Amino acid sequence: MLDFDFYNPTRIVFGKDRLVELDTLVPKGAKVLVLYGGGSVERFGTLEKVTSALKEREVVTFGGIEPNPKYTTLMKAVEVVKAEKIDFLLAVGGGSVMDGTKFVSLASGFEGNPEELLACGFNPVPVEKALPLGTVVTLPATGSEMNSGGVISHNKGKFPVFSPLSFPVFSILDPTLTATLPPTQVANGIVDTFIHTVEQYVTYPVSAGFQDRTAEGILQTLIEVGEKTLADPDDYDARANLVWCATMALNGLIGAGVPQDWTTHMIGHELTAMFGIDHGKTLAVLQPSIWTLRKEQKRGKLLQYAERVWGITEGDEESRIDEAIGRTRAFFESLGIRTRLSDYGVTEDKIDDVVKALEAHGMVALSETGDVTPEVSRRILAHALHGA
């Protein structure tokens, strides 16, 4: 096991009809900015429930945070924070709204040019104070509700932003709030959670028993509930399991003391920025190809994944790994997610642009060992075109 630090102070409030507890969770007398995305939280009444639960507190709203939240949009929210002297931020939405709200929290307290906050990569941003924030989760996927990071889009790039100051103080996870989601968003969330898990698990073995078993448990749970929760959004237990797995997959727990490989996410971000493909779909496209091309580097863990997650024990190593990759692809497809880059209209002549974007964003030594060079990324993308 590798050495690690683990710290996660977010309070989770999980269950049906718990929005009313906002009144005890948000400081008395706080002036609250409620941030959200499109109209669905208005349409389905969530926004009204939220403002009603906040009772006599002064509430300002800021809607229109788009998927892959933009720096320029978020800076408008920062202006509102300053003009209205906001004390507390409440994100009501999915990963984009929560990530964006974290950025607003950090940028509001930052003295310098907020664009600098996008240039810190995987290092914490140099911010000394941030506005406290809470979240109400309406889309299970990113785990943003229980971690301190976000991804912000700017000038055709996606930039990670981290700070120990941006853990939500609390997150309300009511699975019933997710029941009205379109199936494609739920499917994207399942894939995102799945890939968060394997990027912290399918690396190289370091004898981390708890972490490995817990990652496998998340994957097995997703496989169990994936199709079920799509078929019946009102199946509370299935949806609750998805919601809790999404949170647990990226709150630091399964990544503590093990190597991590964020190749899939980093290449995926470029595909979203360049072609507008949904984040979850970029991951479903890339992961089978990454494993196929990197069998040697990941052999031990791929075999463990094959056996423990898919129960594959027959055949030689090569065929067990191939079968595990095939089952993974089939799982994504069973959720209605296409798994070839060509399915999204991307053609071979575009791959060079993606590789250039990776280089421009410094993504030149990806993976758990830093050996995914732009040339390896190119091979991955070429393979992902047709998945073969």
Next chain:
Amino acid sequence: MLDFDFYNPTRIVFGKDRLVELDTLVPKGAKVLVLYGGGSVERFGTLEKVTSALKEREVVTFGGIEPNPKYTTLMKAVEVVKAEKIDFLLAVGGGSVMDGTKFVSLASGFEGNPEELLACGFNPVPVEKALPLGTVVTLPATGSEMNSGGVISHNKGKFPVFSPLSFPVFSILDPTLTATLPPTQVANGIVDTFIHTVEQYVTYPVSAGFQDRTAEGILQTLIEVGEKTLADPDDYDARANLVWCATMALNGLIGAGVPQDWTTHMIGHELTAMFGIDHGKTLAVLQPSIWTLRKEQKRGKLLQYAERVWGITEGDEESRIDEAIGRTRAFFESLGIRTRLSDYGVTEDKIDDVVKALEAHGMVALSETGDVTPEVSRRILAHALHGA
């Protein structure tokens, strides 16, 4: 899945030779009371490393916290806190020292009679402020390093004490600090961790995929590393896995959103208080009998436990459950832990006294459904005498 709250702000610092980081973890200028147990932390040099890492801070020491820490001992530490105007408590030891330090932290800030803090059962104690505390773990077992509870002994009883104020601010988990432990203490710790896990898992099914799989992962990891870490205390990976599993088994994670059954611990506490049997050994004695007598109530989860933890899939339900119970007992025995009450010199005529003590301490409706009456406890104890 049941509704739940999850909150755990303890910072974990895990790995070799990390004691030096005490200097950044403990507030500058704090006057520190270092609490410990017997002489082993002195003998093996841990205490000296701790005080050296605290650098120029004023340090007062308080040794002699016994296993099953006594109220009377801890109140002496409270006197030291007051007389010396201590700002920060540092527990260096195992569960007893950590539990005791939590009590010192709470009692130091309590205006009333501190004995009242023992009478709150599973409710938080009515304390408004507490001294901050950190821990350096030398014995993996109780999980006290990452939760807010403790168990305090007083007048032949053992009393749980909880408060959201008594989460350690940080805990340093250096598996190498545990290498000098006597094997019997390591074995006790493995059993304690195992039982913490099953008391939150072998109850009745509520479709909690993540929690069940994570509990199963802890159990499987303990089974994998148990004998290995006893045989070779310097096997770092084995010991690291034990240490992390002990923390994860009782930090709220696997118990969130599922029923909990603390029958084994509650009856076990009486056996320790009355006969001085090590805590871990009381659990090993009771668990097989509790499962044997409560097969009906726990059938679904016992079958799941048999299949997923022990790989038992052949035979009818009854025989699968019996085999799982037998394998559990054999596992404890493989660690050198005897699993019959008679092995510890307890005779049938003493059972009545244990049942009376349970009644006196209000333990009259134990289990996940409250149906373990004193009469059921009596049958459990009678069965546990000879394990049949």
